Amino acid sequence: MIAEGLYMDIATIIGFTVCMVALIGSIVTSADIIIFYDLPSALLVGLGVIGGTFIKWPMEVLKDAGKYCMKMIFFTPADPVETINEIGKLAETARRESVFALEKVPIEDAFLKKAMALAADNRPPEVISSILQLEIDAMAGRHKTGADFMDGVADSGPAFGMLGTLIGLVIMLQNLSDPSSIGPAMAVAILTTLYGSIISNVFAIPMKNKLSVRSSDEVLKMNIIIAGTLGIVAGENPRLIKEKLNSFLPPSQRSLDGMEGDGAAAGGGAEKGKE
Known part of the structure; x- marks a missing residue:
């Protein structure tokens, strides 16, 4: 944990490091690394991806590009x-007290705090569910924009790599009579494809997938909160509420820890008696 509630994703660091070691290691052990550097190829792919991204997206999305990248490394875990x-x-x-007492309980999670405030206001269950679901939909939409942004970058890398390949082939075919020009032309043709593939497969696609996973985790947590809030409003037994919420999780993660024992157990016994 690097700050209150903020963690560094070690998996991202390890994965990126392994990819770079694999790339650089395979180059260094087989040839001179300088032959894999070509400025025209790098400019074509790099500036092409940037320019294409600017064309695809409005400035409101582009200004959040850095935030999307940072979420790859730094995140607030959604622990269901x-x-x-x-x-x-x-x-x-x-x-034990009443639903109105929930408003006085200190809660760190903003969405859970809002849900408990709605419950304490004695809002109807359908209103609570509707309000909270709208917030989930809005958040999921924002997250999808980030994933789509990275998906666009992933598409642009290979696309501009292919453009570079075609440019290099045209240059080469026009200068077949000059053997000294064939090498540089082939370098542009091949290295642009390599650069585009690196941008797509080492950076953009993993970023898109990681953002999608983060979003799914957050949506799961928020759906758990909605279900739990509706159970509280309905006056359900606390242990029964936890059993329902555990249904959202795989069996290996389910837990009934944290209950205040006797009252919950008694309530659970009453529920069984009713069955």
Whole structure:
């Protein structure tokens, strides 16, 4: 953890390092690394990707490009187990005191805090669900924009690499009578494809996938909060609420820890008696 609630994604660092070691290592052990550098090829692919991205997206999206990249490395984890345990404690508070007491409970998560405030305001369940679902949809839309942005970069890299290949082939075919020009022309033709592939497969596609995973985790946590809030509003037993919320998780992650024992167990026994 590098700051309060902010963590560094070690997997991203390891993956990027392994990719670069594989690329550079394969080059260094087989040839002189300088032959893999060609300024015209780098300019064509690099500036082409940047220019194409500017054409595709408005400035409101482009100004967040750095933020999308930073989310690859730094993130706030969406821990569903911790969320379920916290909702279980809030359900105990609502059962022991009243749903109105939830407004006084200190809650760090902004979405959970909003959900408990709506519950404490005695809003109808359908209104609570509608308001919170709208927020999930808006957040998912923003996250999709980030993933689509990286997807566009992933498409542009190989596309401009292919353009460079065609340019290099044209130059080579026009100068077949001059053997000294064939080498530089072939370098442009081949290296642009290499550069475009690196941009796409080492950077853009992993970024897109990582952003999509982060978004899915966040949406899962928020759906858990909605289900838990509706259970609290309905006056369900805290243990039953946790059992329902655990259904969102794979069996290996499910837990009933964090309940306040006797009251919950008694309530659970009452529920079984009703069955």
